[in-house]
Amino acid sequence: MTPPRRTAVTRLKLSAFRSYPALDLDCGEASVALVGANGAGKTNILEAVSLLAPGRGLRRAAHAELARAPGDGAWAVAADVTGAAGSARLGTGVEGGGSEAGRRCRIDGASVGSAGAFSEHLRLVWLTPDLDGLFRGSAGDRRRFLDRLVTAADPEHAARASGLERALRSRNRLLEDVRADARWLDAVEREVAELGVAVAAARAETVGRLSGLIAETADPASPFPAALIALDGVLEADLARDPASAVEDRYRERLGRARPRDRAAGRTLEGAHLSDLLVRHGPKDMPAEKCSTGEQKALLVGLVLAHARLVARLDGWAPVVLLDEVAAHLDPSRREALFSALEALSAQVWMTGADPAGFAEIGGRARLFAVADGAARPVS
Incomplete structure (x- = not known):
């Protein structure tokens, strides 16, 4: 090569x-x-x-x-x-x-x-x-880490992720106003669904590519153990089974039905903004958060090295x-x-x-x- x-x-x-x-x-x-x-x-x-x-x-x-x-x-x-x-x-x-x-x-x-x-x-x-502290930290920290990995391979992802955050804030504000026009909510939920599915799909594509590269290049003698990575999220699970257009339609319908629940919670309780990156220590088949501090450091370095190799492979x-x-x-x-x-x-x-x-x-x-x-x- x-x-x-x-x-x-x-x-x-x-x-x-x-x-x-x-x-x-x-x-x-x-x-x-x-x-x-x-x-x-x-x-x-x-x-x-x-x-x-x-x-x-x-x-x-x-x-x-x-x-x-x-x-x-x-x-x-x-x-x-x-x-x-x-x-x-x-x-x-x-x-x-x-x-x-x-x-x-x-x-x-x-x-x-x-x-x-x-x-x-x-x-x-x-x-x-x-x-x-990534592996023991919050899901939000891991999402931001993942989105940076995705953006390095797909620069348009940053704009999609930022757009999703803005659309979610708009929906949450509209839900606070009980007098808000339902047509406005329909429009913003259409945007949330479109961007949410696009963000989830980009994450899934990068995680799939990175997983394949890690498996292909794993070296048992390396001091940086191979990671097993996966996505945990409703939209990601749906995209593994169905076309993006169908997933987007169903998500938009669920957002409409969930307005009372989300209004009470003060936030949107389903979507790509709640997904998590799951990481395991490959050789030990152990969740990363249960590994020692040294093992977590080595695992993280190995993951970043693999990501660098992926970026290099994608465009040379x-x-x-x-x-x-x-x-x-x-x-x-x-x-x-x-x-x-x-x-x-x-x-x-x-x-x-x-x-x-x-x-x-x-x-x-x-x-x-x-x-x-x-x-x-x-x-x-």
């Missing part, structure tokens, strides 16, 4: 972003290791890169939180990238001066509708400490991988296995860590930068 080609962020420029008044990081196509004390601003750099993907970035922060303080609320991220569509300059940010305009996105200086347009040039996969270009403080929590053999797997994928990796020794296994395969005082300086 032909190895995937390399996508890379070759230069990153920040303006009034988080802890950086200005930053110009010229890294070429090499992987990047950011080293510095806790609180130095390493994760801020990864977050800036993550904004070059659909969605709200790896911290899901509001626009105002991204601006350097004190300031006028403006911030900007720009990156030179190489990938499937050649070389391009991607930019995003918010204007200051009290402007109420939202985040703006540009490609080679031309405005585009959203960060979804960046997916033609760049795909991103990331793993952060916030995900360490390896995604850029963001790893925040991951190496520090792995023993040397697992770090070496992780770096080797990413190198085999031809992926550019952006990593953070407090101790340079955590990157010893990567050798000369990455450029090292020391992060401190709002700057990132190359280390030979």
Whole structure:
């Protein structure tokens, strides 16, 4: 099989972003290791890169939180990238001066509708400490994780998922008003059904593809165990049996009948917004939430690696991988296995860590930068 080609962020420029008044990081196509004390601003750099993907970035922060303080609320991220569509300059940010305009996105200086347009040039996969409790956390956390996996393979998914959230909020508001016109509810329930089934179908397709790839590439000797994954949801179960059009019609009818129940509950009690991602430790056939902390970490790393392979297989270009403080929590053999797997994928990796020794296994395969005082300086 032909190895995937390399996508890379070759230069990153920040303006009034988080802890950086200005930053110009010229890294070429090499992987990047950011080293510095806790609180130095390493994760801020990864977050800036993550904004070059659909969605709200790896911290899901509001626009105002991204601006350097004190300031006028403006911030900007720009990156030179190489990938499937050649070389391009991607930019995003918010204007200051009290402007109420939202985040703006540009490609080679031309405005585009959203960060979804960046997916033609760049795909991103990331793993952060916030995900360490994923398997023991809420279903909502796992849905957000799953939707990010889906969006990396299908950039339109982010817009569908956001549209579903808006439609559900509209339905809930209408249900609160007992005088609301039933025709308005009919219209919004039609939208909820259409988007809900589309979101569920996209999730099911990605989970099916990822499950197949994991089974195909499982290595019993790997320190990252293969995961068994499945979806738990009413719409997903219906889609496994019936065409999407039939599932959508039935769901819309159920929403209509459930108005009294949902009005009493103050929310919509059935739909893709309540689905869950089920994960099991494959070799042990054990639910992930019952595994040890170390096993969960290894399982999560393996799942993210498999997802990166899937993205690369789908379009022939390896995604850029963001790893925040991951190496520090792995023993040397697992770090070496992780770096080797990413190198085999031809992926550019952006990593953070407090101790340079955590990157010893990567050798000369990455450029090292020391992060401190709002700057990132190359280390030979």
